Structures are given as C-alpha cells and as structure tokens.
Amino acid sequence: MSISIQQVSKNFGSFQALGNINLTIPDGKLVALLGPSGSGKSTLLRTIAGLEKPDMGRIIINGQDTTNLDIRRRNIGFVFQHYALFKHLTVRQNIAFGLDIRKHPAKQIKNKVEELLGLIQLQGLGDRYPSQLSGGQRQRVALARALAVEPQVLLLDEPFGALDAKVRKELRSWLRRLHDEVHITSVFVTHDQEEAMEVADEIVVMNHGKIEQVGSPQEVYDHPATSFVMEFVGEVN
Ligand code: ADP
Ligand code: MG
Numbered sequence: 001m002s003i004s005i006q007q008v009s010k011n012f013g014s015f016q017a018l019g020n021i022n023l024t025i026p027d028g029k030l031v032a033l034l035g036p037s038g039s040g041k042s043t044l045l046r047t048i049a050g051l052e053k054p055d056m057g058r059i060i061i062n063g064q065d066t067t068n069l070d071i072r073r074r075n076i077g078f079v080f081q082h083y084a085l086f087k088h089l090t091v092r093q094n095i096a097f098g099l100d101i102r103k104h105p106a107k108q109i110k111n112k113v114e115e116l117l118g119l120i121q122l123q124g125l126g127d128r129y130p131s132q133l134s135g136g137q138r139q140r141v142a143l144a145r146a147l148a149v150e151p152q153v154l155l156l157d158e159p160f161g162a163l164d165a166k167v168r169k170e171l172r173s174w175l176r177r178l179h180d181e182v183h184i185t186s187v188f189v190t191h192d193q194e195e196a197m198e199v200a201d202e203i204v205v206m207n208h209g210k211i212e213q214v215g216s217p218q219e220v221y222d223h224p225a226t227s228f229v230m231e232f233v234g235e236v237n
Pocket of ligand 1: 012017035036037038039040041042043044
C-alpha cells in the first residue's frame with residue numbers, strides 16, 4: 001500500500017506546522033521521518049493517520065483519497081512513545097484487543113495472538129501483565145497489538161524514545177528484522193539520525209515543516225542536499 005501525500009499544509013493559528021508537503025511512501029518500505037524537535041514530524045504522521053486534518057492537500061493510501069475518511073474507516077496501526085497498554089489485561093488480551101472488539105472468531109483470535117507472540121519473541125510471557133514486563137518488552141507488545149488487525153499501514157511516533165540507549169539499540173535491529181518479515185508499509189518518526197540510518201529504507205529529512213531531502217540512508221549521508229541536512233545528519237549524538 002503506497003502512501004501519496006500531495007500538497008499538504010497545516011497551520012496551528014498563524015503558525016505553519018506543515019508547508020506544502022509532497023511525498024510518496026512506496027509500498028512495503030520502512031521510511032523514517034527525521035528532523036529536530038518541532039520540525040513537523042508528528043504532525044505529518046498524525047495527518048497520515050487522520051488524527052489531524054490538513055488545511056490543504058490530499059492523502060492517498062493505496063489509490064484511495066483518505067483525506068476526509070473517518071478515522072475508524074482507515075486501516076492504520078499506530079504506536080506512540082508512551083503507548084499505554086491496558087494494565088488490567090494480560091499480554092495476550094492486549095494483543096487480542098482489536099480483534100475482540102471486531103468480534104473475530106475466538107479460534108482465529110487465538111491463532112493470531114500466538115503467531116504475534118512468536119513474531120515479537122515473547123512466547124513465554126503471554127499471561128503476564130504489563131507491569132511485569134520491561135519497557136522494551138512493552139513496546140514490542142504495543143507493536144503486536146497494532147499489527148493484530150492487519151493494518152494497511154503502520155505508523156510509529158518515536159516508538160523507542162522513552163527507553164534507555166541500550167534497549168533502544170536492541171529494538172532498532174529488532175524493528176528492522178520484524179519489518180523484513182511482515183513488509184508492511186511503515187513510517188516511523190525519530191529525531192535520532194543514527195536510528196534513521198540504521199533502520200530505514202528511506203529517510204525523509206524535515207525542518208520547519210518542510211522536506212529538506214528524501215533518499216536512502218547512503219544518499220542522505222553521502223550527498224546531503226542542503227546545508228541543514230549536512231549539519232543535522234553529520235551530527236553524532
Ligand atoms: P515534531 O514531532 O517534529 O517535534 P510536531 O509536529 O509535534 O513536531 O510540531 C510541529 C510544530 O507544531 C511545533 O512547533 C508544535 O509546537 C506545533 N504544534 C503541534 N501540534 C500543535 C497543536 N495541536 N496546537 C498548536 N501547535 C501545535
Ligand atoms: Mg514529535
């Protein structure tokens with residue numbers, strides 16, 4: 001499912017958060033929105049999700065204009081930095097949540113949950129509660145929960161931002177492997193250039209609500225298109 005963002009602008013009062021964004025996210029790719037704090041990354045992600053309505057422009061997903069489509073009719077998985085799992089539900093019940101409310105058959109739900117537990121490599125922990133998991137394990141459960149309903153598109157907003165450096169590194173390579181298995185068109189937001197370099201097929205560098213450059217990690221690193229990209233990508237955190 002490719003995503004086509006066409007001439008999208010978004011203002012908050014007189015402040016321009018997104019200025020005429022044009023971007024195509026190819027089917028099955030893992031794309032990073034990279035930029036400093038306040039550059040409009042989350043606003044763009046939320047616009048793709050339908051959580052924000054653009055003032056101008058269109059969002060086309062898989063050929064369908066979704067700009068005015070009700071959020072509940074969009075088939076999108078979302079993982080936030082602090083994606084609170086339901087505390088009173090076990091890992092299995094958390095993963096099953098979206099399937100339960102869609103009233104899928106019990107047998108089908110059970111199979112799907114086991115498959116996802118395998119995918120996130122938490123087979124033995126299905127009956128635990130979120131409080132009995134580490135931060136990294138919780139984010140893996142949040143990912144499984146987002147994937148359970150088989151969304152067309154997976155959106156991640158700084159999914160590892162709240163975790164410590166070591167766990168973040170582990171989850172990076174883990175996300176990369178997961179994506180290589182499921183090949184779902186995915187967009188993830190990060191302000192960490194190293195993270196974008198390591199995980200993404202393609203990087204979209206943003207600054208002040210505009211796109212500075214789109215390219216593979218190699219292209220962006222070797223041939224920065226602007227002085228901003230050169231400075232930002234060259235920075236070592
Ligand atoms: P990023 O995710 O890159 O840090 P955001 O997309 O969250 O940036 O925000 C871009 C700019 O838009 C920021 O200056 C932020 O303060 C502003 N902004 C975002 N959401 C709102 C809102 N709901 N109301 C007013 N300003 C907002
Ligand atoms: Mg943000």
